[in-house]
Amino acid sequence: MKRAGKLRERLKTYLENEGLRITKVRFNVVEALTEMDGHFDADSLYFYMRQRGRSASRATVYRTLDLLHDAGIVYRISTEGQALYEVMNIDEHHDHMFCINCNQIYEFYNKNLEKLQDKICHENGFKPTRHSLRIWGLCKECQE
Amino acid sequence: MKRAGKLRERLKTYLENEGLRITKVRFNVVEALTEMDGHFDADSLYFYMRQRGRSASRATVYRTLDLLHDAGIVYRISTEGQALYEVMNIDEHHDHMFCINCNQIYEFYNKNLEKLQDKICHENGFKPTRHSLRIWGLCKECQE
């Protein structure tokens, strides 16, 4: 509940700063996505909302996810086929491991890895704004 | 020329091992992709072949790229929208930096980064098979 409140707040601030309109549907989307834990795609969110009687059209779900991405409220993880989203916790970045057997997604974070990446960028005169590290393989359980 | 020969060889071996057929079109695709340097998408390859009078249908280009991916002859880099391919040099892996201003793609490789990733996987009991690190930002030239 607290989490949903914070996100609502961040969305509100963003909309005000950008001169965009504060609408019911946008907050319904935020509400719904806090209830989907982990990673989800646009269509799952659409169906979830619809089945909860808080529906938004598919187009609006896509448009709002775009907006929330610009607002820094959700991450977008591009995979083959559809994009996956997840709620972005300010000051907490992480990368992903995908189990190719059970399709589970694991998150991890390693400070040294981030530092090393920054170092590599620096050495190449590249100024990074974001990055995505994805590792595929077998998780503990799926190795027998 | 030497490079094309090697790839033809690898494809031939793969097809034989898998009991697949050795066809003209498949080798035409390999021939063409050695001439596209850097990163390319399926359609560019299709149009390139077509304009060179060595055409294959779009469907076959897609099917063949799939095959070459399975054969370990090309990498597939999944980006938003379409997939990008590049010829895989055996024993040479690298990651990518994308300049968000000029759209140039830069390749880099760092041994320590690879090691650190392996270490992180090991610590998590995860057995990696492949990974993809993509960094977006501004390249040297585009920072003014």
Add this chain to the structure above:
DNA sequence: ATTGCTGCAAACGCTTTGCAGAACA
């Protein structure tokens, strides 16, 4: 009242697929 947002359906771009004919083994 003005402007931006929403829902609908249609279009989109990339990719895959069903099928009939052609090429390989």
Add this chain to the structure above:
DNA sequence: TGTTCTGCAAAGCGTTTGCAGCAAT
């Protein structure tokens, strides 16, 4: 000859867009 591959066109899938009506300012 039997089976696999190819080309074509159509369908598929996730996503975006044009437009008319609706809601927020």
